[in-house]
Structures are given as structure tokens and as C-alpha cells.
Amino acid sequence: MLNRVILIGRLTRxxxxxxxxxxxxxxxxxxxxxxxxxxxxxxxxDFINIVTWRQLAxxxxxxxxxxxxxxxxxxxQIRNYDNNEGKRVYVTEVVADNVRFLESxxxxxxxxxxxxxxxxxxxxxxxxxxxxxxxxxxxxxxxDDGKPIDISDxxxxx
Amino acid sequence: MLNRVILIGRLTRxxxxxxxxxxxxxxxxxxxxxxxxxxxxxxxxDFINIVTWRQLAxxxxxxxxxxxxxxxxxxxQIRNYDNNEGKRVYVTEVVADNVRFLESxxxxxxxxxxxxxxxxxxxxxxxxxxxxxxxxxxxxxxxDDGKPIDISDxxxxx
Amino acid sequence: MLNRVILIGRLTRxxxxxxxxxxxxxxxxxxxxxxxxxxxxxxxxDFINIVTWRQLAxxxxxxxxxxxxxxxxxxxQIRNYDNNEGKRVYVTEVVADNVRFLESxxxxxxxxxxxxxxxxxxxxxxxxxxxxxxxxxxxxxxxDDGKPIDISDxxxxx
Amino acid sequence: MLNRVILIGRLTRxxxxxxxxxxxxxxxxxxxxxxxxxxxxxxxxDFINIVTWRQLAxxxxxxxxxxxxxxxxxxxQIRNYDNNEGKRVYVTEVVADNVRFLESxxxxxxxxxxxxxxxxxxxxxxxxxxxxxxxxxxxxxxxDDGKPIDISDxxxxx
DNA sequence: TTTT
DNA sequence: TTTT
Numbered sequence: 001m002l003n004r005v006i007l008i009g010r011l012t013r014x015x016x017x018x019x020x021x022x023x024x025x026x027x028x029x030x031x032x033x034x035x036x037x038x039x040x041x042x043x044x045x046d047f048i049n050i051v052t053w054r055q056l057a058x059x060x061x062x063x064x065x066x067x068x069x070x071x072x073x074x075x076x077q078i079r080n081y082d083n084n085e086g087k088r089v090y091v092t093e094v095v096a097d098n099v100r101f102l103e104s105x106x107x108x109x110x111x112x113x114x115x116x117x118x119x120x121x122x123x124x125x126x127x128x129x130x131x132x133x134x135x136x137x138x139x140x141x142x143x144d145d146g147k148p149i150d151i152s153d154x155x156x157x158x
Numbered sequence: 159m160l161n162r163v164i165l166i167g168r169l170t171r172x173x174x175x176x177x178x179x180x181x182x183x184x185x186x187x188x189x190x191x192x193x194x195x196x197x198x199x200x201x202x203x204d205f206i207n208i209v210t211w212r213q214l215a216x217x218x219x220x221x222x223x224x225x226x227x228x229x230x231x232x233x234x235q236i237r238n239y240d241n242n243e244g245k246r247v248y249v250t251e252v253v254a255d256n257v258r259f260l261e262s263x264x265x266x267x268x269x270x271x272x273x274x275x276x277x278x279x280x281x282x283x284x285x286x287x288x289x290x291x292x293x294x295x296x297x298x299x300x301x302d303d304g305k306p307i308d309i310s311d312x313x314x315x316x
Numbered sequence: 317m318l319n320r321v322i323l324i325g326r327l328t329r330x331x332x333x334x335x336x337x338x339x340x341x342x343x344x345x346x347x348x349x350x351x352x353x354x355x356x357x358x359x360x361x362d363f364i365n366i367v368t369w370r371q372l373a374x375x376x377x378x379x380x381x382x383x384x385x386x387x388x389x390x391x392x393q394i395r396n397y398d399n400n401e402g403k404r405v406y407v408t409e410v411v412a413d414n415v416r417f418l419e420s421x422x423x424x425x426x427x428x429x430x431x432x433x434x435x436x437x438x439x440x441x442x443x444x445x446x447x448x449x450x451x452x453x454x455x456x457x458x459x460d461d462g463k464p465i466d467i468s469d470x471x472x473x474x
Numbered sequence: 475m476l477n478r479v480i481l482i483g484r485l486t487r488x489x490x491x492x493x494x495x496x497x498x499x500x501x502x503x504x505x506x507x508x509x510x511x512x513x514x515x516x517x518x519x520d521f522i523n524i525v526t527w528r529q530l531a532x533x534x535x536x537x538x539x540x541x542x543x544x545x546x547x548x549x550x551q552i553r554n555y556d557n558n559e560g561k562r563v564y565v566t567e568v569v570a571d572n573v574r575f576l577e578s579x580x581x582x583x584x585x586x587x588x589x590x591x592x593x594x595x596x597x598x599x600x601x602x603x604x605x606x607x608x609x610x611x612x613x614x615x616x617x618d619d620g621k622p623i624d625i626s627d628x629x630x631x632x
Numbered sequence: 633t634t635t636t
Numbered sequence: 637t638t639t640t
Binding site for chain 4: 317318319320321322323324325349350351362363364385387392393394408410
């Protein structure tokens with residue numbers, strides 16, 4: 001009914017950009033979000049999986065890099081799929097619709113450069129067709145083999 | 159660094175109240191949070207695990223029931239533990255520090271009644287000692303056997 | 317850079333629907349949001365102005381009524397305009413892009429009924445053209461006289 | 475009932491630290507939060523007043539400076555007071571309970587240095603006595619004259 | 633494994 | 637009255 005997540009943390013590695021068979025961009029990365037520090041304990045963090053789609057996915061792939069401080073806004077999603085041993089697996093991730101790059105850096109070096117100089121960061125609206133994930137038959141897009149991931153067009157969140 | 163989750167949904171079942179060996183109250187429940195509806199699809203929801211501690215845990219156990227519309231504020235946490243086959247398992251949950259009961263109902267019937275008539279809903283502060291979960295050796299408090307769950311005092315989030 | 321507000325409260329009166337000269341729907345209402353109760357004090361609340369645009373404005377006008385418990389998501393905006401004594405006035409409001417009706421009631425009675433039976437609640441995206449308010453020359457849309465309010469098409473938030 | 479604001483922006487000036495007559499620290503600053511950019515318009519921002527109390531107030535005064543990128547979490551509050559012409563004035567501000575310094579810089583130079591090297595940023599809990607502001611008789615703590623501001627001990631938010 |  |  002209402003589902004909002006806001007995080008600030010650092011990328012644990014470079015983002016991964018892929019395309020669905022229909023050619024829709026998907027970028028995935030993990031954010032290390034420090035927990036409130038308590039003395040007498042070692043530092044701790046939560047490692048939270050983020051997914052972005054379409055234009056935002058391409059912007060993230062172009063501008064984010066491992067270690068960068070980043071703010072993410074989105075919704076919490078729990079997908080499930082059956083793995084190769086026929087066991088149900090649950091995947092929790094944040095489907096981001098807004099990503100802010102809090103450290104600029106000289107990015108874009110080893111990837112195709114973002115064309116314009118004015119990157120737009122927020123997931124464009126559209127028809128609010130938020131349905132990525134959830135159905136039993138769905139495959140995990142993060143378990144892949146280099147080939148285009150097997151999700152259909154209507155697996156998209158908007 | 160910053161980690162905030164806000165959800166509105168309905169309890170999938172009655173909340174479960176337990177106590178740590180040190181006598182600290184823990185309540186767990188699951189919130190069904192409807193996804194934005196898109197035509198041509200069946201209705202979908204995310205089922206999100208919520209944990210509350212101490213006073214808030216007891217208030218939730220006393221006042222929440224299956225089906226109730228509820229707002230939850232907290233932080234997203236990813237714990238991990240090794241299951242009985244020695245395999246690492248990851249558990250995602252929202253550690254709530256604020257819970258709002260959006261439907262009152264005639265609650266408290268089949269449980270011990272909340273003493274006062276003015277339930278306080280938000281997790282009292284304290285020493286900001288947020289460290290529940292995360293370490294490798296930790297056991298899942300939700301895998302239990304009726305006996306007090308095996309987590310030590312310093313597994314508490316505040 | 318990032319600007320997110322989430323509120324739950326009750327309408328202090330029925331919402332007001334108007335149209336810009338270009339025919340764009342704007343609905344305004346005020347939410348009474350209770351503060352955390354502290355003993356020895358009288359109950360207190362913040363009265364927060366909400367604005368919605370376009371389709372969401374019409375849905376709110378059709379389905380919300382005074383007293384209804386409502387959740388609002390949006391961004392905090394500070395507009396300013398010069399009043400009739402030439403003094404700068406600052407207006408703070410939440411521009412909502414998502415509104416959840418937490419109490420249904422038998423609404424729509426004294427207004428035109430929402431056509432379909434499946435009201436959509438969230439502000440459809442579009443071209444992310446969020447610029448309502450802010451410029452010096454702008455008039456306050458909430459100071460009006462029954463006539464269409466004097467704001468141009470590009471005063472719209474998206 | 476639920477009231478949560480999360481902002482990322484830059485300080486428009488150095489923060490101002492004061493003390494209530496009872497000796498409680500209050501720090502105020504303004505955050506410039508850029509609006510989503512829309513082409514064909516000049517860049518715009520909302521200027522949002524932030525208040526912090528006690529330990530968090532002192533940490534903010536020690537570590538924040540004009541221009542610094544900063545994340546703020548808190549609740550939206552509308553206070554009112556009667557100005558010297560007997561007119562009711564409304565003040566909107568965010569009462570922060572969590573502030574994150576997203577740019578470190580070499581701070582603390584021209585003020586008393588923060589004692590420890592490990593600044594804690596979030597508003598310590600306590601007795602959840604959130605009642606700052608709101609009552610008719612209250613004076614605006616930000617209209618002052620160099621002397622300790624005239625608010626009593628129970629004007630504090632926790 | 634799930635709620636209205 | 638405002639920040640990069």
C-alpha cells in the first residue's frame with residue numbers, strides 16, 4: 001500500500017548493466033550501509049541489493065563506481081524463484097526510482113561515456129506498471145551466464 | 159549511513175512474542191504490502207518481515223492482529239546465520255522503531271491485556287546501541303523450538 | 317537533491333479542487349498530524365498543507381473527506397509570493413505524488429462520483445518537470461476568489 | 475501520527491548554536507535542496523529550516539559549515555507565535571533527529587573543536603517527550619537578540 | 633507458507 | 637535573505 005526505502009551508503013563493486021530479451025536496461029549493484037556505531041563492537045554494515053531499470057539503469061551504469069557514496073530511494077521488493085534444485089529462493093532488493101550521486105569523481109572512464117553533461121537521475125514515471133518479480137515462474141535476473149537474462153517485457157516495474 | 163523504511167500493509171498472521179534468554183521481548187510479524195496495481199495482472203504484494211524489540215514488542219503483541227492495517231517505520235537489516243546443514247542463510251527484515259495501528263478493532267482479547275489504556279507505539283530511545291544481527295556466529299531468533307531463543311544480550315538493536 | 321516527506325494524519329476539512337487557467341486540476345487540503353504524545357501536556361498536532369495535481373488531484377477531491385485518516389507521500393516545497401501589501405510571504409506545503417486512503421467510508425456522495433471503481437492513487441510520472449512554485453512573480457494559488465487561479469501551465473510540478 | 479522527512483542539500487550558511495535559559499543546546503541552519511531540474515527553467519531550490527537539539531545540536535555546530543552537502547532526517551513541524559505587532563506568524567521547520575555529514579572537509583577550525591574524534595550524529599533517544607513548539611504562547615527561538623532565547627525547559631522535543 |  |  002505504501003512502501004518507501006531511503007538509503008545512503010557506498011557501492012561494494014561497480015554496477016552491472018544488462019538487458020532483457022526485449023532490450024530493456026537493468027542495472028544491479030549492492031550498497032554497504034553502515035549501521036549506527038556502538039562502542040565495543042566492530043563496525044558493521046548491511047549489504048543491500050539495488051535494482052534500477054531503463055534510463056536510470058543506464059545513468060547508474062555510466063556514473064556509479066565501486067566505493068562511491070550514493071543515496072537511493074525506492075521500494076522494498078521480495079522476489080522468489082525456484083533454483084536448479086527445485087528449491088524456492090527468496091531475494092530481497094530495493095527497486096530504485098531515484099539515485100543521487102553524492103561523490104562525483106572522474107567517472108565514465110572505462111565505460112561508454114554518458115552522452116550529455118547533464119545526467120538525469122530519477123526514474124521517469126510512465127504508466128505505473130510496477131510488477132517486476134513476484135510470480136512463481138520467474139527466473140532470477142541476477143543468476144545469469146552472460147546471455148541476455150530471461151525475463152519478459154511485462155516483468156518491468158513501470 | 160542512512161537507512162529508513164516506511165511501510166503500510168496488513169499482518170499476514172498474529173504477531174509472535176518471544177523472549178531472549180536475558181528476558182528481552184522480541185516480536186515478529188509479516189506485513190503484506192500491496193504493490194501498485196497494474197491492469198492485466200493479478201494483484202500482487204510483498205511479504206516483509208518485521209522485528210520489534212522491548213516495550214514496542216510487547217505493545218505490538220498486545221494490539222496487533224492478523225489482517226490489521228498497520229504502518230511501520232524502521233531500518234532495513236540483512237542478518238545471516240548458518241543453518242543446520244552448515245549453509246549460510248540470509249534473512250532480510252525491517253527492524254521497526256515506530257509502529258502505528260491504523261485499525262483499532264477490539265484487540266487484546268485472547269492475550270494478556272495491555273495494562274494501560276494509552277499504548278505508546280514508538281521505540282524508546284536509549285543508548286543507540288543498534289547492533290542486532292549481522293555477525294557470522296549468530297543464530298536466527300526466528301528458528302526456534304518453543305524454548306527461549308538463543309541470542310545474547312548484546313544482540314539487541316538499542 | 318533528495319526531498320521526501322511521508323505523513324499520516326486526518327483531513328481538517330474537505331479537499332478543495334480548482335483548475336488553472338489552462339485547465340489543470342489542483343487539489344489542496346490540510347492534514348492534522350498528531351505529535352508523539354507526552355504526558356502532562358495537552359494533545360498536539362501539526363497542520364500541514366498538501367497540494368496535489370492532475371489526475372491525483374481529482375482522485376483526492378472525489379475520495380477524501382474531512383476527518384479521514386490518510387497517508388501522503390511527496391516533497392516539501394517552500395513557495396513565496398508578494399501579498400497585496402507588497403510583503404513577501406512564504407508558504408510551506410507538501411507536493412504529494414502518492415496518497416493512500418486509509419479509511420474508505422461511503423465517499424463521493426456530494427461530489428461527482430469517480431467514474432471507475434478502481435481509483436488509482438499515485439501521481440503518474442511524466443516528464444519530471446517539477447517546478448511548481450518558487451519564482452518571485454508567482455501568485456499564491458490558495459488565495460483565490462472563486463475564479464480560476466492565476467498560474468500558468470509551466471507552474472506545474474510534472 | 476506518522477511524520478517523517480528526509481532531505482539532502484547544502485547549508486546556506488554556518489549553523490547557529492544557542493542555548494535555552496535552562497542551558498539546552500539548540501542549533502539552527504537552512505538547507506538548500508535542489509528541485510528536480512527541468513530544461514528551459516533556471517535551477518531552483520527549496521530553502522528548508524532545520525532545528526536540532528542537545529547533543530546533536532552541538533555536533534552539528536562543530537562539524538557543519540556553509541556549503542556542506544548534508545543529509546537530514548526528522549519530522550516536519552509548524553510552530554506559531556505572535557510577533558511584536560500582535561500578529562500570528564507560522565514557522566515551518568524540520569526537527570532533525572539524525573544528521574549525516576556527506577562532506578567532511580577540515581572543519582572545526584574557527585569554533586571550539588569537537589572533543590572526540592568519533593562524532594555521533596543521531597539524536598539520542600531519551601524519554602520521547604516530543605513537544606517543542608506549537609502552543610500559542612510560545613516565542614520564536616530564532617528571533618533573538620544575542621541573549622539566551624526565551625523558551626522553557628518543557629519546550630524541548632525529547 | 634501469506635493480508636484486504 | 638540563501639547552497640554547489
